[in-house]
Amino acid sequence: MKHILEFEKPVIELREKIAELRRMTENSEMDLSEEIITLEKRLEKLEVDVYDRMQPWDRVQMARHPERPTTLDYIEYIFSDFLELHGDRLYGDDAALVAGIAKFQGTPVTVIGHQRGKDTKENIRRNFGMPHPEGYRKALRLMKQADKFNRPIITFIDTKGAYPGKAAEERGQSEAIARNLMEMAGFNVPIICVVIGEGGSGGALGLGIGDRIYMLENSTYSVISPEGASSILWKDAGLAQQAAESMKITSYDLKELNVIDEVIPEVRGGAHRDVEYQASEIEKVIASSLKELSSMENSQLLEERFNKYKSIGDYAFLDL
Amino acid sequence: MLRDFFSKKKRYASIPRQEAKKDVPEGLMQKCPNCQKIFYRKELNRNMNVCPHCDHHHRLNAYERLEHIFDEGTFEEWDKHMISSNPLGFPDYEEKLEKDRLKSDLNEAVVTGRVQLNGLDTAVAIMDARFRMGSMGSVVGEKITNAIEKARKEKIPFIIFTASGGARMQEGVLSLMQMGKTSVALQRLHAEGGLFISVMTHPTTGGVSASFASLGDYNFAEPGALIGFAGRRIIEQTIREKLPDDFQTAEFLLEHGQLDRVLHRHELKKTLGMVLEIHHSGGEKT
Numbered sequence: 001m002k003h004i005l006e007f008e009k010p011v012i013e014l015r016e017k018i019a020e021l022r023r024m025t026e027n028s029e030m031d032l033s034e035e036i037i038t039l040e041k042r043l044e045k046l047e048v049d050v051y052d053r054m055q056p057w058d059r060v061q062m063a064r065h066p067e068r069p070t071t072l073d074y075i076e077y078i079f080s081d082f083l084e085l086h087g088d089r090l091y092g093d094d095a096a097l098v099a100g101i102a103k104f105q106g107t108p109v110t111v112i113g114h115q116r117g118k119d120t121k122e123n124i125r126r127n128f129g130m131p132h133p134e135g136y137r138k139a140l141r142l143m144k145q146a147d148k149f150n151r152p153i154i155t156f157i158d159t160k161g162a163y164p165g166k167a168a169e170e171r172g173q174s175e176a177i178a179r180n181l182m183e184m185a186g187f188n189v190p191i192i193c194v195v196i197g198e199g200g201s202g203g204a205l206g207l208g209i210g211d212r213i214y215m216l217e218n219s220t221y222s223v224i225s226p227e228g229a230s231s232i233l234w235k236d237a238g239l240a241q242q243a244a245e246s247m248k249i250t251s252y253d254l255k256e257l258n259v260i261d262e263v264i265p266e267v268r269g270g271a272h273r274d275v276e277y278q279a280s281e282i283e284k285v286i287a288s289s290l291k292e293l294s295s296m297e298n299s300q301l302l303e304e305r306f307n308k309y310k311s312i313g314d315y316a317f318l319d320l
Numbered sequence: 321m322l323r324d325f326f327s328k329k330k331r332y333a334s335i336p337r338q339e340a341k342k343d344v345p346e347g348l349m350q351k352c353p354n355c356q357k358i359f360y361r362k363e364l365n366r367n368m369n370v371c372p373h374c375d376h377h378h379r380l381n382a383y384e385r386l387e388h389i390f391d392e393g394t395f396e397e398w399d400k401h402m403i404s405s406n407p408l409g410f411p412d413y414e415e416k417l418e419k420d421r422l423k424s425d426l427n428e429a430v431v432t433g434r435v436q437l438n439g440l441d442t443a444v445a446i447m448d449a450r451f452r453m454g455s456m457g458s459v460v461g462e463k464i465t466n467a468i469e470k471a472r473k474e475k476i477p478f479i480i481f482t483a484s485g486g487a488r489m490q491e492g493v494l495s496l497m498q499m500g501k502t503s504v505a506l507q508r509l510h511a512e513g514g515l516f517i518s519v520m521t522h523p524t525t526g527g528v529s530a531s532f533a534s535l536g537d538y539n540f541a542e543p544g545a546l547i548g549f550a551g552r553r554i555i556e557q558t559i560r561e562k563l564p565d566d567f568q569t570a571e572f573l574l575e576h577g578q579l580d581r582v583l584h585r586h587e588l589k590k591t592l593g594m595v596l597e598i599h600h601s602g603g604e605k606t
């Protein structure tokens with residue numbers, strides 16, 4: 001484990017200690033089997049304590065984990081015959097967003113997702129998964145293609161946000177995102193969105209209008225990063241931890257707020273511990289919702305999509 | 321002695337009596353932040369809150385705008401009594417709402433309804449930056465969505481005047497999802513051939529800029545309005561360079577192909593009237 005998060009340190013340390021005792025026993029320096037059994041029991045309890053009671057801030061860290069599986073990792077396990085397609089036909093190709101056609105359990109689909117890098121070099125190439133307008137316009141181009149050829153659309157959301165840069169503004173970052181929101185509302189094919197890491201604001205939503213929205217257990221989805229919120233609201237970026245709690249950004253919060261359909265449970269300790277297993281859990285969810293959505297008439301699909309968004313929000317009326 | 325009496329030198333500062341103070345109403349005069357000139361507020365109001373000296377467009381509140389642009393006495397307000405709850409239980413949110421309600425005399429940051437322009441019916445939404453910086457929470461999203469839906473069902477156009485700092489943080493992801501809600505409604509209006517005109521006024525940023533504000537069949541903006549996705553400070557920090565002064569202004573957007581026209585406030589009524597009239601004369605989907 002190269003990257004250890006602060007909150008999981010006790011687990012990692014205990015795990016290392018057990019491994020060491022085991023080594024000593026194997027080398028028959030002394031017999032520590034009894035101690036090992038005791039410690040393993042304690043480890044089991046500790047894991048439950050640490051991972052099953054993760055605080056919002058712990059999940060933020062987990063969602064940002066450098067080893068967290070990315071869109072392309074999941075594509076490899078979940079789809080076959082993935083053919084990546086490039087460019088928006090208007091300006092360029094944005095490596096912060098990948099898209100292409102593939103087969104999902106034999107059914108042709110279009111897959112689109114934000115793409116972070118795995119190391120510094122790749123992160124620079126992929127702009128840390130923060131798209132420019134051309135990224136959103138590539139996505140739109142390929143979603144229109146999916147609509148034309150009646151292929152369901154599956155999107156993976158994993159971005160800190162759309163890139164806040166000069167060129168992005170000049171080329172219409174707002175318009176590119178806005179256009180996707182509106183167009184996604186009208187496609188006559190099922191759209192399934194899965195938040196796999198960070199769901200950062202409008203940049204996430206730009207791939208996020210669909211019939212079913214799922215979140216991996218340790219992913220987040222928010223209107224602004226906890227750091228951004230605390231610096232704006234309380235003029236102190238150091239209160240990010242508190243903001244993470246107040247803003248209600250975890251998968252369970254969003255389920256409770258009726259924004260997402262389901263939380264996809266993660267491997268204990270985070271998706272990166274077993275990518276293959278995690279991918280199979282995502283696959284199951286996609287399979288069942290695709291089956292359900294594919295049987296719907298187009299008009300019903302669009303009507304339900306509208307109702308889904310219409311129902312999000314909470315308000316009251318003034319007593320007169 | 322006598323000389324002293326005629327001296328122009330004032331020895332004492334004059335302090336106006338309490339009653340005299342009352343004679344000068346609060347905010348009688350106003351200083352233009354752009355040209356620094358001082359003039360009567362009345363003069364400014366008569367000129368639709370456009371500076372008589374430098375043409376700087378000052379803020380116009382929702383009801384003032386209604387009055388300036390639409391036919392007198394034709395406005396019928398919708399959802400007037402809809403107010404924000406505090407869905408996340410966010411600290412201090414309710415106090416802030418109450419303060420803005422008292423300050424602005426509005427119940428929320430947008431006013432919606434049906435109105436006429438040169439005798440033609442239209443649905444309208446006017447955002448007001450005095451209320452929580454015009455930020456979009458559940459109520460703003462719901463009211464705009466309702467107005468779009470009414471426009472669709474009644475087959476009338478929908479005009480919005482945006483003025484917003486973006487999504488409202490105190491309602492978290494629910495605010496973000498209002499971008500989705502309004503855009504999904506616009507798609508339905510669009511699919512049925514409905515007309516949507518967006519007029520961006522100062523400021524139109526963040527989630528509002530990245531949803532309905534940018535989705536008009538016609539996208540107009542007032543001169544000098546700040547329009548953009550990300551905040552200037554964030555961008556400067558990210559790219560580590562100073563941005564030009566005109567960055568993210570209406571004129572900047574026009575130059576980069578993001579707007580149909582920049583419209584002086586004095587031209588707004590005439591231009592909107594022309595567009596409505598052209599659409600009314602034909603070309604609608606049958």
